[in-house]
Amino acid sequence: MDIEKYVVVTLQVIVFVLACIGNTIVIIVTCKYLRFSVLTHRFIVNLAIADMFTGVTALSQVVYVLVPEIENNVYVCLLRYQVVLCMTLTSQLTVAFTILDRYLAICFPHRYASIMNGRRANVLITISWAYPVVLGVLPFCGLNSWESSKRCTFQEVTSPWQLLTMTLTLWSFTIIIVFMYALIIRRACLLYRQIKPLPSTPPKISLVLPEVARSSTEHCQRQVSVQSSSADRREKTLHTLRGAKSLAAITFMFSVCWLPHTYFQFRTYLDPAYVHSTEWGAANWLVFLGMSNSIMNPFIYAWQRRDFNTACRRLFARGVQIE
Template sequence: MLGETSVERVLMILQTIVFLMSCSGNAIVVLVIWKYLRRRAVTNKFIVNLAVADMFTGVASLSQILYTFVPSLNDNLYTCLLRYNVVIFMTLTSQLTVTFTTFDRYIAICYPTKYMDIMTPKVAQFLILISWMYPCIISILPFSGLNNWNTHLVCVFQQVVKTWQLLWMALTLWIFTIVTVAMYGLILRKACTVYNQVRPSIGSVVLVRTVEIERNKMENKYRTEKMASVLRGAKALAAVTLVFSLCWLPYTYFQLRAFINSEYIYSREWDIATWIVFLGMANSVMNPFIYAWQRKDFNQACKRLFSCKAPLPRQPARNGSYSVRGVF
């Protein structure tokens, strides 16, 4: 078994790695979208918002080291709350941003003709504002006096905040995750419906004039390619949602247990929570890799970014697609 000092050293090394990779990786995402992709597109605004939240999560990860080198920070109410609430703030912001981005893809795929009317720039800005304001309200409450602080308490988040706040934060993550998964189910059903409509129509026009046959084939091909393009974007965001859920939802189990039984934080099982919460913070590193894995346009833009070549030619995108060549 690792001693307490060894555990602290391992955590500090890992937190430093998370900080470096999170800030550099998400900075690349922001730079690539700003320089090469359609930065004004609604979906790209959500992606940039998520990258900014992840960068702040990386900074919060590094700030945890200060509390090891300067133990007196744990003895003050505000620095103690700041230690944890910055992470909670950015986590909830990331979750809301993922949900709103999924909503954007849901409208683009399920209601393509109404997309431009529904997902206007003002609506996108409002949703982005909500993704920051709602977590801000939750995070500020403990600073306003709604806490259990006293001079005899150890700076442990589950001890300092009210138990109902633990429940509130856990339920927020779970509810928005369930909503996001439900929207992906509707997206998948719509995609299957569109493919089933397109494929039979190609063979059903054999008795129509040759010109109409070719026209229908071209229309069907365009619809299929368009749907496939939008679906690739949805798949990347689905991977973001899945990874986020795997990283953060396990930690909410410990929060719920602490809400049910306040003595749970003194159990040996609670030691696992230290590593589980670190897994959640490490989520801020993973999204740039997901984009690189799923998005051809992102890969191409990264190559041009690091080779200092001229920007890729932009093509107009429809229904919220935001790539240079319509991959999203």
């Protein structure tokens, strides 16, 4: 095995191990310690499942590298790429629906319960899988370019319509996500500016006039109650901002990892001969950048979310006690 194949196999194995371990932790922590009834957590678990399958797909690529003869079969060749396509689109749609959920909760808090419920969240999760699966199955039904291809490469065995559909889907949803996120940040910052700490200067209580003392005490208690309510609202707003920041990081990393590769796919759609250019060698390595996105989200949660960190400590502390 030459050096290039050795590097490819090593990278695929690393993606597989980290994606499976990291996203399994996300699924366990979210389902066991964070309230799974919260709709946002359902989307997070769905995203972790898609990323975990992407890691499994990365390991399957090793077989194609070590046993290239199996690519001579049209269905085996198509399977190599369509599974990655399915998981990529599922991740993108899940991120979009997660930000849609947060957008409705933050920008329309009084109508959120009537707009988004468990049933509709499940429908969105189903769509995030059904659309990519349908798009990935069609090439197996004959909508492919296998007859005219000379190599088992995604751009040569995949029909131009699929290249264009996948590219436009990724780019369109990325634009929508960025727009919704901008509205989320704008709304969250506006709410935070409206909540200012109240001065905590308790009035002096007179020992001579009991009526005045009781009135001052009641006023002080009301003031403390208002301050406590304001502090709770401020903490909730901060939690909203932290959640929005984690979603922004997830969106940013997904875009950085996958948009460069989709650019090459779009160029191939416009000019099929581009696949034979010298620049195309970079596109093959950019696939690793895209697949590495499946290992990043657990680190983003650990970096941005205190509740996730606390739940992880509880999970590992319990594991140590069991031992």
